[in-house]
Amino acid sequence: MSDLFAAARLDQYAPRPLADRMRPQHLSEVVGQDHLVGSDGALSRLIESGSLGSLVFWGPPGTGKTTVARLLAGETKLHFEQISAIFSGVSDLKKLFEAARARRSMGQGTLLFVDEIHRFNRAQLDAFLPVMEDGTITLVGATTENPSFELNAALLSRARVMIFRALDEAAIAQLLARAEEIEGRKLPLDEEARASLARMADGDGRAALTLAEEVWRSAKPGEVFDAAQLQEIVQRRAPIYDKGQEGHYNLISALHKTIRGSDPDAALYYLARMLDAGEDRLFIARRLVRAAIEDIGIADPQALVVANAAKDAFDFLGSPEGELALAQAAVYLATAPKSNAVYTAFKAATRVAKEHGSLMPPKTILNAPTRLMKGEGYGAGYRYDHDEPDAFSGQDFWPEKLGRQTFYRPTGRGLEARITERLARWAELREERRAEDRSARRGSRAAKD
CATH class of the missing domain: 1.10.8 (Helicase, Ruva Protein; domain 3)
Structure with missing residues (x-):
């Protein structure tokens, strides 16, 4: 029945949304995508070359992906077919491919536009590969998600990604x-x-x-x-933000990097955007804790305390009052002195630990709970640091086969400036203690002789 109405063109009298009535009839009418459809645009060049090839259109909603795909079919004299990955399965694809083969045998190519192509699973995406390779179809897939994450490599290797920009x-x-x-x-x-x-x-x-x-x-x-x-x-349209997809990771990355970059105003902006979009507040709190550990560290140990306190305050108060605690923590972290010295030191120590295996620590610092272990020299010669001058013995704590390593190199910022001085003083004392030990051993050998 609907086909009869269409044939009689009665549908032209049905109410249509403004966006549908304004759909461009020529590529030159598409706004905001001059880098693609302008006189020197990427798609314009492909059309001029006479060889379109399969494409993936990646960009936000409402930027013209469907419209451009339809217009491309007209420009290249291809039959246009449109499906949505949300409502289509493998059986639907098979029917489309068979129809495309029939058209091809009669000299007519097919442009198959697949909206929301990222919704297809791997098996469904693989079904496109042979018909793309033999030219049965020219695939144009549209997605709002990053193709690198959402589409398999085999399909991406056969298609060119075209990026649609949000309209300014x-x-x-x-x-x-x-x-x-x-x-x-x-x-x-x-x-x-x-x-x-x-x-x-x-x-x-x-x-x-x-x-x-x-x-x-x-x-x-x-x-x-x-x-x-x-x-x-x-009633104001809600911000575009999918908590499970790329927007979620883009904004949390922006928040973290503005904190690392010591820009409290930018940190507040991205925090506000995430809160406004309904992001899980505890997800944000966890990232603030991570930033305190990874980017501030011992330059300001209070940063971790503040970040954890913000999480606890939000747990206690809830929204919206608890969100101010997250904002306070973001500003504190952004304005704190920065150091990733512990972060890089821990990675280096982990690498060395894995490379060298289960090396035995010096027997000096091992416990000797049994007589046998005492007889083997466990704990022999250990010096209790609190009983030493400056509460520092300067003993060698490293496995003999490994030797002393330096992983932690504090910055000159915040508390680490004082730690740098302290470590330098301990290095001097360590050399003094070693010189004293060497002198004592020489004296002992001389006395025996």
């Missing part, structure tokens, strides 16, 4: 101006509200047009909204 405010403004032309009326927004709407779209062209439709529906004749009224009407 200029591109959003261009879309809104075109919408006003189509609607034949101005958006009832003052200048500040118009700029606010562009920001709310968060780089998503479809979202911008949906918001514009909501504004038109809400406005009474002659009414013009300011920014505050706009937020009241559209």
